Amino acid sequence: MKSFKIYFVMVLVLLSSGILFASGQKEESGEKVLKLVGWSTTPQEKEYVQSRIDLFEAENPNVKVEWEILANEYNETLQIQIASGKGPDVFYLDASWASMFIENYALSPIDYYISQSTIDGFYPSTLDAFRDDSNLYGLAKDMNTLVLYYDELAFEKYGMSVPTTWDELLETSKTFAAMDEYEAGIVLRTDFARFYPFILQNGGSILDEDGNPNWTDKAVVDAFDYYFNDLIGSGAAKTNKDFNGENEGALTTKKVPMMISGGWATAYLNENGKDIEWKMTKLPKGKSEKTVLFTVAYVMNKNANDQELAASFIDFMTSEKSQRMVVDSGLAVPTRQAVADYYIEKNPTLGANPEQAKNAKVYNLGVHTPKIADLMSAAGDKIRLQGMSAQQALEEAELEFNEYLDTL
Amino acid sequence: MNKTKENKFYGWFFLSPYLILVVLFFIVPLLFAIYFSFTRYSLIWGGIENAKFVGLNNFKNLLTDKTFLLSLKNTFVFVILSLPIQLIVSFFLAYFLNSHLLKNKGYYKTMFYIPTLISTVAITLIFSYLFQSNGLINIVLSIFHPIEVNWMDSVSLIKYPVVTMYAWIKVGVYMLIYLSGLMGIPTSYYETLKLEGGNFIHELRFIVIPSLRNVTYFITTMILIDSFKLFDIPFIVSKGTGGPLNATLTTVIYIYKSAFSSGRMGYATAASLILFLIIFVIAKLQSTVKERL
Numbered sequence: 001m002k003s004f005k006i007y008f009v010m011v012l013v014l015l016s017s018g019i020l021f022a023s024g025q026k027e028e029s030g031e032k033v034l035k036l037v038g039w040s041t042t043p044q045e046k047e048y049v050q051s052r053i054d055l056f057e058a059e060n061p062n063v064k065v066e067w068e069i070l071a072n073e074y075n076e077t078l079q080i081q082i083a084s085g086k087g088p089d090v091f092y093l094d095a096s097w098a099s100m101f102i103e104n105y106a107l108s109p110i111d112y113y114i115s116q117s118t119i120d121g122f123y124p125s126t127l128d129a130f131r132d133d134s135n136l137y138g139l140a141k142d143m144n145t146l147v148l149y150y151d152e153l154a155f156e157k158y159g160m161s162v163p164t165t166w167d168e169l170l171e172t173s174k175t176f177a178a179m180d181e182y183e184a185g186i187v188l189r190t191d192f193a194r195f196y197p198f199i200l201q202n203g204g205s206i207l208d209e210d211g212n213p214n215w216t217d218k219a220v221v222d223a224f225d226y227y228f229n230d231l232i233g234s235g236a237a238k239t240n241k242d243f244n245g246e247n248e249g250a251l252t253t254k255k256v257p258m259m260i261s262g263g264w265a266t267a268y269l270n271e272n273g274k275d276i277e278w279k280m281t282k283l284p285k286g287k288s289e290k291t292v293l294f295t296v297a298y299v300m301n302k303n304a305n306d307q308e309l310a311a312s313f314i315d316f317m318t319s320e321k322s323q324r325m326v327v328d329s330g331l332a333v334p335t336r337q338a339v340a341d342y343y344i345e346k347n348p349t350l351g352a353n354p355e356q357a358k359n360a361k362v363y364n365l366g367v368h369t370p371k372i373a374d375l376m377s378a379a380g381d382k383i384r385l386q387g388m389s390a391q392q393a394l395e396e397a398e399l400e401f402n403e404y405l406d407t408l
Numbered sequence: 409m410n411k412t413k414e415n416k417f418y419g420w421f422f423l424s425p426y427l428i429l430v431v432l433f434f435i436v437p438l439l440f441a442i443y444f445s446f447t448r449y450s451l452i453w454g455g456i457e458n459a460k461f462v463g464l465n466n467f468k469n470l471l472t473d474k475t476f477l478l479s480l481k482n483t484f485v486f487v488i489l490s491l492p493i494q495l496i497v498s499f500f501l502a503y504f505l506n507s508h509l510l511k512n513k514g515y516y517k518t519m520f521y522i523p524t525l526i527s528t529v530a531i532t533l534i535f536s537y538l539f540q541s542n543g544l545i546n547i548v549l550s551i552f553h554p555i556e557v558n559w560m561d562s563v564s565l566i567k568y569p570v571v572t573m574y575a576w577i578k579v580g581v582y583m584l585i586y587l588s589g590l591m592g593i594p595t596s597y598y599e600t601l602k603l604e605g606g607n608f609i610h611e612l613r614f615i616v617i618p619s620l621r622n623v624t625y626f627i628t629t630m631i632l633i634d635s636f637k638l639f640d641i642p643f644i645v646s647k648g649t650g651g652p653l654n655a656t657l658t659t660v661i662y663i664y665k666s667a668f669s670s671g672r673m674g675y676a677t678a679a680s681l682i683l684f685l686i687i688f689v690i691a692k693l694q695s696t697v698k699e700r701l
Contacts, residue, residue: 076668079451100671106452191649241561244540245647303454370669374649381653385563400474407469407675 032306034313036067037081037088039074042267048325049317056316063309082106082301089304090313093138095129095295096193099367102132108300109135113311121320123357126295126335129364138297139318142332144263145291145356146197148284149248152277154182154257162281163258166201166226169284173236176257184238186258187250188231190384192376193292193363194260199223201286206365206372213401215376215394223286224390228383239384252276262294263333263353282352293360295335333357368401375401445678450671459674466678476679478654479662480686482567486642486658487635489571490578494631495624498579502586503616517587521580531573532644536560539569560645563655570656573641578634582627589623590616625698629691636687639664659683 036053040046046069053065068088070077075097081087093101101107111119119127119136126140150162154176163169173185188194199206204219214220231237240247243255251259252273259265260283269278283291298314300307316322323334327343333354334343344351365372379393420427440456445466449459470476501520505513523531538544539559549555559565597615606614617624642656643664650657650665659679667676 079668079671082454083451085455100450101452104450104452104671106454239561241558242541244536244560368670370665377649378651378653381563381651385561385652403474407473408672 030062032063032309034063034065034090034306034309035088036065036090036313037070037078038067038092039071040069041264052317052322052325056313059316060309065313082303086303087301089301089306089310090298091301092141092296093130093299095140095293095297095362095364096369096373098129098138098297098299098364099369101299102130102137103367106302107137108302108304108307108310109137110139110300110311110314111136113308114139114315118315121336121338122318123335123337123340125293125357125360125362127297129295129362130297130299138299139314140295140297140335141318142323142326143293143295143335143357144333145293145353145360146194146260146262146283147280147291147352147356148282149251149259149261149265149269149278149280151251151254151257152279154254154276162279163284164282165284166198166286170226170230170234170236173231173258174234177236181254182257183242183250183255184236185256186231186237186260187240187243187247187256188227188237188260189240189247190232190377190380192373192380193294195223195227195380196363196376197283197291198227198286200290200292200361201283201288202226203287206376211366213372213398215379215398215401216391221390221394224380224383224394226286228380228390232384248272251278263350266350280350280352282356289356289359291356291360293357293362295362368404371404372401441677441681444674445681447674448672449674451667451673452671462674466675467682469675470679470682475654475657476659476662479650479657479659480683482655482657483636483638483659483683485567486571486574486638487632489567490574490635490638491628491631493571493575494578494582495627497575498582498627499586499620499624501579501583502590505583505587506590517584520583523576524578524580526577528577528640529644531577532641535569535573535576536645561652563653566645566652566655570642570645573645574635574638577641578631582631585627586620586623589620593619621698621701625694629694632690632694633687636683636690 038049040049049067053067057063057065074092075094078087078091093107114136119139122140123143126143127136127138130136130138130140148163154160155162158175158179160172160175161168163172169186176182176185196206199220202219202223204217204223205214206220208214232239238250238256240250243250246253247259247261248265248268249272250256252269252275254276263280266280282289298317300310300314304310318335320336320338323336323339324342326332326334327339327346333350334340340354340357343354363369375397379390379397382388382393382396383390444456444459446461446463447459448462448466449456453459504510505516505520510516540546541556541558543559545559546555546557557565559569593615597619598611601611601615637660638658639660642650642658643661646652646656646661648661648665650661660683663676663679663683666672666679
């Protein structure tokens, strides 16, 4: 029994010393480790980011960048990593989530380490989501705006013009919808992010200056009416749910000649749109030409070990040189204004995407973005599925939002 | 150390890996959950020292939260629909497999069990095609009456594809449990019934159902607990929204969204404790009823 106890204690001591030795190894070697967490949509993107990391490591020989790709449940996994007390030094953050992270003090400001001239080089709208009243917390790595895609062959065949206004969009959609060849004139998604541009174009806003909901404002109600009653309700448009969730697929399979999506759709269209002649143009305008901009930034964790190093990495990954490489890889639209011309030069048919950035509002409605998006989408569903008036649907949504705020 | 003490020591020693795991991964998280349910806390605040005590506020707010109450209602509907379907279908599949007349039993067993092994995402995709407006289900139903509804985008109908998918995935497991129960019934019972001139109904009523009482209790408990925790199918079907119009919003999806989308971990934990209590009470009631029968 005694020898057994000694053996047991020895095993424990060995295990503990092993753990301690393993955790202390990197500090002893003097190498700085910078942990990056992000996602990767394509093998090409992964290759591109890795090549930039390799360059950064070559320029900083004592730095090792550990890049972890989170394939699923990105925000959830990231939150858990941060809750564990550490988390990555630098990570990707979608603009729609930025306020939640900033207002909960999960990020460190980067403007202490980045020059003003560097910051001024970005499209201002791409950085809006990553600011609070006094600081900037991230630099956008790429961006996309919502644009109108159409099949040029269809428009040429029937001698139609590409719509540039709401009225033209409705008329053109109705004309195509009436043809046997098409199931509808345009496919529309019913989640808030996709119809938000119509609210903006109509002069509406989701929150007033004090952050209160502004949803029964006439401009908002009319935008809902146009989208859900005039376009979808009339049959001029069908939703992606009518095509088993397919948005881009409805265009490439010639079920509709038009669709609204972001710049990211080009990869799918290049792959699957061989039977159509797809083109991109600006969204048809309402009272103004606004659209919604989606962007992702490199941000710095408040727990980052070496904040100066983390900031210099962010600066490097979003530098003009890096963004030129983004353009060359054809993966995304650059966020630096100086590279926009280069993008249009390389992609002359995709110019609508960066051109709209000047009139775009970033997709971020503050800390309650996910809740607002849920309620606005539900208001749209009430109009679409239950025949409720836009006014009533939005009144109910506003009431529910206020009740939600009361529970916080 | 005498023999009894030494035996006790070895007993505890060999139990210790299991006990350590239970304490680390069940008892400690449960205690944390109880603590968090009385706090305001977001994961991105960092460690638990940042949680702010709010007393019973989370529970009070939940009991008046219309969306939470709707999620509970939806969950009960899913349970009520799933329980009889899964119980009856798995029983009859097992009964069919246990038949002496059936050949190639292994083939059928594999066929019925395979859905359990397929990815939920793949199953959801297949069923979405089946239940869309021009899908196979509508084509078959149109033989009796023209129908064009998109089941997956209908507030009143979407629960049925979800319940069907759920049953399709789950019955394979319960079928095997029933089958093992059926195989344990002595053949002499059936022979006696045959001599007495009993028929199929008599066989079910006097032999099979009474003999499978404990198995049925076990399966019912499993279905109840599992259905109350329903998450993946409605989550994938609704792309994480619980829609359309919260028609597929189960309590677990609500908890998930509160914790991760709204950053309200304390509130979500309180909701999960309420769900735990509901499951506990129902399981207890079920056990009481079983003992009295």
